[in-house]
Amino acid sequence: MLQPIDRADVAILGGGLAGLTLALQLRQQQPDLSVAVIERRAHPVREAAHKVGESTVEIGAYYFADVLGLREHLDTEQIRKFGFRFFFSEGSHAIDDCTELGVSQLLPTPSWQIDRGRFENHLGTLARERGVRFEDGAVVRGIELADDAADHVVRYGTGEDERTLACRWVVDASGRAGLLKRKLDLARGNDHVANAVWWRVDEIVDPNGWSGDAQWLQRCDPPDRWRSTNHMCGPGYWFWLIPLASGAHSLGIVCDAQMHPLETMNTHAKAMEWLRAHQPQVAASLDRAEHTLQDFMFLRDFSYGARQVFSRQRWATTGEAGVFLDPFYSPGSDFIAISNTYICDLIARDAAGTGFEPYVSLYEQLYFSFYENTLTLYQDQYPLFGDERVMPLKVIWDYTYYWALLAPLFFAGRMTDLATLGRLRPAFEDARALNLAVQPLLREWGRRNAGRPPPQARLLDQFRIDWFREMNRALSDTLDAPAFVARIEANVARMRWLAGELLQRARGDHADIDDGGLEALLEAPGGEPAGASLAAEWYARVAA
Structure with missing residues (x-):
């Protein structure tokens, strides 16, 4: 059944991390702006949601805590991160015999481990409280972009109901679905060819439980290695361990596609066999009965760019709907923070009637330069990881x-x-x-x-x-x-x-x-x- 046409100043396609934080930032900076978010998943979602991007670093953490004002939630409902920690543990059966790289004490600037399900539920609740029209359980069925000053039109709905939303700005935050990227043929590859598999298990996995050496256990103050984003490193790969506030642990193998083919790890059984060969102490720990498997997923050639992310036609992309680098230094939430900041500025200039068009190409050049310079940290570097x-x-x-x-x-x-x-x-x-x-x-x-x-x-x-x-x-x-x-x-x-x-x-x-x-x-x-x-x-x- 076709419903009457509705309208919003900004339509955000996707109500995950990128879309909901953008909606909150827009409402915070421009309270008179009408914002609608269309999200395919029904809320609330389950905790330990099946997504990457749980580890934050300084830019993303600051964006969540200080720009958006979410510090209380992060401090009380998420896990304060104990920095990055790296173990050169290829083939190791004894963690305390491995070289360890990390901090013995917390660094001054905080970051957090984010349970994405818990966080996105909180963001969705806040968005509604702050006047965002949040349509969850809805699927985008069509996008008609205007060539002039007329409104764009988004068609969406659930079941047989179809609704039409007119909007001045449309922002694609649909993740790898890339609604605008597909429609406008914006996809662009890069030369960083890497694959990833990841899964969650019940209960926290604590590296301290792998050692009985009192001196090794006390090298960190507090002795909470489990709160770190732990990287178990070897030639051509790294394995992550990230704790989630819901009591689950996030695990993943990220690897150079030539050195460690995806076909050797693209099921949970294969991934565990791979771990037994490369990280046997980790595998033995995960074999324990308390670490019940929750889910499993893999991605081939996960890194990509885009031909364009901002447009004078009053559309933009943010988060994984635009570009994605590599999870090694956890830059995902950083690039959400940066793209959302540029999008908010463009929309504010348009709303003020001061002319946003000259800034589109400037911000896009800056954004792509940040992306390209960060890509150099990963591209062709995986053989060095061990x-x-x-x-x-x-x-x-x-x-x-x-x-x-x-x-x-x-x-x-x-x-x-x-x-x-x-x-x-x-x-x-x-x-x-x-x-x-x-x-x-x-x-x-x-x-x-x-x-x-x-x-x-x-x-x-x-x-x-x-x-x-x-x-x-x-x-x-x-x-x-x-x-x-x-x-x-x-x-x-x-x-x-x-x-x-x-x-x-x-x-x-x-x-x-x-x-x-x-x-x-x-x-x-x-x-x-x-x-x-x-x-x-x-x-x-x-x-x-």
């Missing part, structure tokens, strides 16, 4: 790159500050050039290390690196524009110094290693930042 000499240094470099530029930009609310971004362009270009030289250096260093015996097992405690800890803390600093520019420039100087340290140590292992042009970049002026001595001590422990 190298416990080089991989810890790569992790430090990748964190530093993230905390030096993109994270402070978001925390400072300067994603749309084009004047400041213009002043920072040389710093961003310098940082990009450094990263493009460092990543192949790390890759070649790892390749040359093949067959070299591993170092003695130890904890590589990132908390002990004073400048590293300070970069994390400084994300919350409030700075005026000149001080902010100076901070970013100092961060890039830190990157230059760190790149020099990496090159020096790579040449210490392999004197003739190709530096990929890094030495020439390092000839640019820049002194050694304060706090280098402690970092040098830590590096020495890595190389030992």
Whole structure:
């Protein structure tokens, strides 16, 4: 039965994490705006929802907690994350004999492990309370985009009922369904070819339960390794363990498609056999009766880009409906935060009648540059993941790159500050050039290390690196524009110094290693930042 045409200023297609947070942000910033969300799943959804994106890092965590004001929910209904933790545990039957990379204490800037079902139920309730028209259990059946100033039209419904919604803006937040991507042929692949399988089990899986060594158990304060996003690393893959507040544990294998074919793990039985070969201690733990299987899913070639994400025709995409990188550093909620921020700004400019059109291409260029620069952290790097000499240094470099530029930009609310971004362009270009030289250096260093015996097992405690800890803390600093520019420039100087340290140590292992042009970049002026001595001590422990 066809219902009368209704209208909203903004129609959001998809009421998952990306769509509901966008709806809340729009209502928060523009209370007079009418917003409708059309979601195919009926609410409430079950907890431990069958989705990836449970681990947050600084940008996404700040977006949820401070931009959207959800800190109380995160503190009381989700799990405070104990950072990323990496175990170089290929073939290991004894976790305490493996090199461990992580923090011994919580870093200053918080992040959380998100039970997606619980979180999205909370977001849906808040959306309705705050005046969002949230149509759950509804399927989008058609989208008609206007070529001029006329409204777009979305047809949706449940069962035999069909409804029509006119809207000035339409935003695709439908995830991998990619409603607008399919309609407009926006799909674009990339050269990062990786696969993933993941599942949930009942009860928390605690790595501390794998050891009886009192000294090892007490190396962390609090001794809560289970709260970390634990990465069990080996050549060409990593395995995640993420705790969920509902009492389940999220597990997943992510791997280079050539080194570990998807066909070796695309059922739960196969995945467990794969774990018995590569992570036997994990497999033995998961075989216990209390860890009942809840679900299982796999994705082939999960990483992709898009030809376009924002349009002068008043449409946009956000979340996985646009681009998706890789779950290794948990950037999914970061890119939701960034795209939602740009979409809100475009809609606000349109509503104010000040002309949003010139900003569409500017924001899209920025968004794609963030995507492309972040992609370099993953692409062709999976063979390195089992190298416990080089991989810890790569992790430090990748964190530093993230905390030096993109994270402070978001925390400072300067994603749309084009004047400041213009002043920072040389710093961003310098940082990009450094990263493009460092990543192949790390890759070649790892390749040359093949067959070299591993170092003695130890904890590589990132908390002990004073400048590293300070970069994390400084994300919350409030700075005026000149001080902010100076901070970013100092961060890039830190990157230059760190790149020099990496090159020096790579040449210490392999004197003739190709530096990929890094030495020439390092000839640019820049002194050694304060706090280098402690970092040098830590590096020495890595190389030992």
